[in-house]
Amino acid sequence: MSNLITLSKKDPRFFSYLNGNFSKTDRAIPVESLNVNTEAEQVTFQIVPLNEIYRPMRGLYWLRLLKVRNLVLVAFPVFLTLVKNWIDGTLHDPRTFVLGAVGAFFLMTAVNLRNDYLDHLSGLDRVHPQSGSQAIQKGWVTAAQVQRWSYFYLILGVVFGLPALVLYREVLILVGVFTLLGILGLTSYKIGLKYRRWSELTIFLLLGPLLTVGLQYSMGYHFDLEVLWIGAITGWMSVFYLHLKNFEQLMVNEQAQFRNTMTWLGFEKGKTLLFIWWLILAGLVMGYHFEYAAGYWRWVVFFSLLAATVPFGAALSLVNSPLGSKMTKLMHTGKMALYFVMMLIMIETLWYLWIFQ
C-alpha cells in the first residue's frame, strides 16, 4: 500500500511537506486532483522513498528543470540584436553586452524556477499536472531546492547585469521596469504569473522591446527603431506561445476561475484571437522585412509564412473541443509554426552575417 498522508494547511507540518524538507530520505509528492480547487484546505501527499523515484540522467532533468526550451524565447532576441549590431558595426562594448545577455538568460531561468516553485505552493501544478517542468511533481527535486536555485540564478543574473547597469543609465531604467514587473508578477503566490491577464503584457515587454532595447544599450549603442521592431516581433511571438498554452488549458483555467484573455474570450473567440495574433505576427515579420531586409528574403519569408499559416489555420479550424487529440494537434502545429518562423529568421540572419563578412 502506498504511503499517503493528508495534511491541512493549518497543520504545522504542512509547509515542510510541501517544500520537501520534511525528510532526507523521502519525497512528498502531492497527489493530482481533478477538482480544480487551489484554495483547498488540505493536500494529500504520496510519500515515496528517494531510491524509488525514477530520475532521468542528471543532464536531462536539468534541461527539463531549467526549461531550456523556453530559453529559446530569450536566445532568439539576443541573437537577433547581436547580429543586427554586428552587421551595423555598432557593437561598441562586446564584453558588457555578453555579460548582459548571459544575465538575461540567468534571470529568465530564475523566473522559470520561481514560477514552478510558486505554482507548487499554490497548488497550480496539481491543477495542471502536465504543465511546468514537472521536476517537483515527479520528485526529482524538492520545492525548497527549486526556490534556492531561483535565488541563485537571480543573483547570477544581477551580477552579470551589473556592468551594463553601472555603465549605461538607460539600462538601469529598463531594468527598473523589468524588476517592477517581475516583483508584481511573482511576489504573491496565490496565482501564477501566467494565469493573469496583465501578465501577457508583461511577457510581451520582458521578452520583447525591454530586452532588445536593453541589450542594445548594453553594447554601448543608442536606441533605434529597428531594435524596437525586433523586440515587438520577439515579444509578440512569446505572447503567441502563451496564448497557445492558455487556449490548451482553457477548460481547467475556466473551471478554476483563472482569468486570462483566453478565458475571457471563450473557445470560439479564443480561436479567432490565436489566428489574428498569428496574422499580426506575420504582418510584423513582413513589415520588418520590407523596411530592413534584402529584397529576395522578403519573398522567401512571405511564402514561408504562408506555408506555416496554412497548416496552423487548418488545425485551428478543425479543433472543436477543449479536450481531445485535435487540441493536441493544434498545440503541436502552432509551436511548429512558431519554431519554423524563428528558424527561418535565424537562417536569414546567418546569411546576412556570411554576406557581410
Place this chain on the structure above:
Amino acid sequence: MDIKIYDPKDFPAYLPKLNLLYDDLFSGGKGFRSKLIQLFAHHLSMPEKAENLLSQTIEFIHNASLLHDDLVDRSHLRRGKTSAWLRFTPEYAVLAGDYLLARVMVNLSGFGNIRLVHYTAEIISDLLEGEWLQDSLVGDFNVELSQLDRVHNLKTASLFKWCLRSPFIAIDRYETELHTTLEEMGTLLGQLFQRSDDLLDYNIRNFEGKAVLGDLKSGYLNSFAAFASRGFSSEQKINLRQVQTLPDFYSVLGSEKRFHEVVQEFDERNVFLIQLYQHHLKTFSQSLTESEQGLIPKLESLTDLLYWRKKSG
C-alpha cells in the same frame, strides 16, 4: 421507499404517458445511488423526509441524464429494454428528462436549504458539461486517458460526489475539510465506476452479460481503450477503427495474452485510486462522531462493488 412521489404534485395522474415512461424506465434500475443516500441517512440519523427527498433527487437526476444520454448516443437499449426515446418518441424522452430535473428543483427549493439547491444545480450543470464534452470526443481515436478523466469527473463522478456531500449539507454540516475529502472520494468512486463500466465493453468482469464493444463500434474510445491504445502506431489506430469483435481487438493489441496483460496494467493503475479512496476514507472517519462510524466499513467495501463488481460488496 417509494421515491417517485415526494410531493403530491409529482407525476400527476392526468399525464398517463409520463407515468408510464417513468415506471418503465425505473423498473429495471438498481437504484444504487439512492441506496447510497439511504446508507448515509441511516448513519447520520437524517429525518425521513430529507432522506426521501435526497433519494428522489439523485434518482431523478440520474434517470434524466439517462433519458437524454440514450437519445444523444442513439442507444437502442436501456436496462435490457427498448430505450425511452424509441418507445415513446424522442420528444417525450426529452420532455420526461426535463420534467424530472424540474421536479428536482421544485422539491429541493421547497425543502428550504439554499446551499443544497445551489449545490444540486451545480452538479446538474457539471453533468451536462460532461455530456457535452463527451459528445465532442466521439470519433477521436487519439484521445488521452487524462482527458477522459476530466470528462468523467464531470459526467460520472458528479453524481457520486453529490451522494456523499448532500446528506451532510441537508443536515447543515458544512465543514470545508469534510467536504473537500468527500469531493475527492466522490471523484475517485466516479472514476473507478466509469473505468469498470468501460471494461465491461471489453467483457471484463461482465457478469451481467452486457453487450460488448458498444462504445468502440459507435466511435467512442472509452477509458480502457484509450489506455490500451496509448503509443499505438498509426496503422494500429486504423485497425482499431475497424474492430468489430473482441478477437479483432486482441489482434490489434498483438494477442489475447497481451490484452489480458493490458487489463492487468489498467487494474494496477486503478488499485492506486482504490488505495487513495481508502486513505481519504480514513481522513473522513475523523470527521464523524462515534455513532456515525458504522458508515466507514460500508463505504470501505464500495470499491469492491463499483470497480471489481463483487456483488457481496
